Amino acid sequence: MNDKQTRIRRWRLACGGDEQSAAGDGLSERDQRIEQALNALYLADQQGGGKKGKGGLGGSSPRVARWLGDIREFFPSAVVQVVQKDAFNRLGLKQMLMEPEFLAALEADVHLVADLLSLGRVMPEKTKHTARQVVAKVVAELMQKLQSKTVQAVLGAVNKAKRTRRPRFGDIDWYKTITANLRHYQPDYNTVIPETLHGYARKKSQARLDEVVLCIDQSGSMANSVVYSAIFAAVMASVPSLKTQYIAFDTSIVDLTEQLADPVEVLFGVQLGGGTDINQALAYCDSKITRPALTHFILISDLFEGGNNDEMLGRLQTMINKGVNVIVLLALSDDGKPGYHDGNARTMAAMGAPVFACTPDQFPDLMAVALVRDDIAAWAAGNDISVVV
Template sequence: MTDTTAGAERLRRWRLVLGGGEADGTGWAPTGRDAAMDGALGALYGGAGAGRGDRAERSAGLGGSAPRVARWLGDIRTYFPTTVVQVMQRDAIERLGLSALLLEPEMLEAVEPDVHLVATLLSLNKAMPDTTRETARAVVRTVVERLEERLAERTRAAVTGALDRSARTSRPRHADIDWNRTIRANLKNYLPEHRTVVPERLVGYGRAARSVRKEVVLCVDQSGSMAASVVHASVFGAVLASMRSVATRLVVFDTAVVDLTEQLDDPVDVLFAAQLGGGTDINRALAYCQSRITRPADTVVVLISDLHEGGIRDEMIRRVAAMKAAGVEFVALLALSDEGAPAYDHAHAAALAALGAPAFACTPDLFPEVMAAALEKRPLPIPPPTT
């Protein structure tokens, strides 16, 4: 690229960033596709003469017209990559108050489905008319299927591997020998003249390990700040519930507690049964989960919450201590999303860490490894804190 071409490209990019008017100083006028892109940006972040660098001074240009917004949604999907489209959609919903327009089917058909859009739709669930509900379910199902495609295979592989490793024993009874693994472990002892393997080390399963399923309890805070975590938890819950080797329970809570285990065969049903928003009573939710635990030593409880407790704080901590003392493997996740840790209660996080249950934010891609470590009762793969 020549210096002249590079200079023109820089001017073009600055002009699109600054938004035109006297303040941009580029002297470059967009045409064709660039003019259309500039119009789409200007409708959200400010019209001509409104610099996009100062969000507080921008004035919206979309208004409250559903047809206009639908056209704009189509335009940004034409001119920008999916990741940028998702950011612009979130900005439009948050800054321009377009949530109500998402209750119209033609609007939903124009949007780019993503986790944040699902969270917005779920928050509007009670106000959603019947004419919109099926379209909304289709949008939610699209996002759920994408997440399952991305995460299901890895989750099943990680959990199955963890269960196999935790159940394996080197001194099995004859009926419990895993002959395939035993042969592979002793191939170096193959005697060609006898056409046999001498098994110096036996690999198998203990009787208890073969007969007892592990239990996983997902206890998910459904307050508004945890919306993306609820979406991901419903997908992971459905994946775990599909595995015969794990008994999975999904509990969501705000100030009330709802057990959604019976709906785990369809995470879309789970999501529409959730009620995002409201207060938080972690202690009550943990009390319910604790009451459903029958084999503590074979149970993993995963609390997904920002730990802003509205219930009885000291009792919540004592309850976690009691579960751990009984043999429950307790995992505390501040979030289950790609956005990192939200604002959270640091005092409660420190109290859990003192009990041996450090609280940390977990991405969906890391969650299978976290579950595998918990099932094997080994140290959790806690990511380093972001700066």
């Protein structure tokens, strides 16, 4: 294929075209199939405008399943997921998720799991078994990706949670020690001679048990955050030196702590798409906190309150005043770019709670910083995370 043919091929596959001229433009049989698969989606809603490509997938589930098979053949997994998402948004294919054969043909990812969870209440029994298999596959992949880093970060933080100014040599925190002793810099020796050491005390056999409470907003806009938070809650629940609780809420509250051994069960215990009563959820979580000084409370919500807003803010301030380590995550998602209630976010930040969004890759390090009660705002700034002020 010469340069001109290569350029034509790229433009044809990018912009679509008339099926009759495809061979004349030098498209191979495979390229023509790729173009037809893309036309079916991206030319489906075009009327006129000089386009003669036939778009649309129709209402036939077998035809859609064949189309999904084509795009899986032609494109890598990441691209397939993008095309699937576009198909759901542009062609309204969500209803087909009710059909097991169609569901089994999909490329499973976090977005698909969120869609399945949102349909949980209306999904027929014949589809639920397939849906559970799809969710289990995604959960297993996420656990494999995130578990090791999370456990390592959390255990490292718990093991070094108690600071001392008389550490053993191997337990010295050199960064804090040097920073605190910069005034003792000796120019003649080109070094700092520390007056005070900072480090970590060795854990006693009866180690303290930190508590983590994840309080997750299960309104529809928080779907991806629900999936990731359930994974992390399950991982942290497997760490013996942590006591982890997982509470989901909309206008009602579901305490899923007892199901954390199986994150698939946790996700199927969530009901996406309801309203939002953060105030009620905070009241419930506060009743479960018995040792504020050892409790880390992570509220994951876009902060659009449907209940008593003033009372909600008051409850959060009370938690902070009691010594609970409160962190507000506006989203726990791949893009980390949430829509949220700016007024509530700023008010909570003024109370002293760090308010920001983070990605799943950043969450283990966030928990490590939280468990030793370091400066989370400074950590976020060092990771290019925008914190609400």
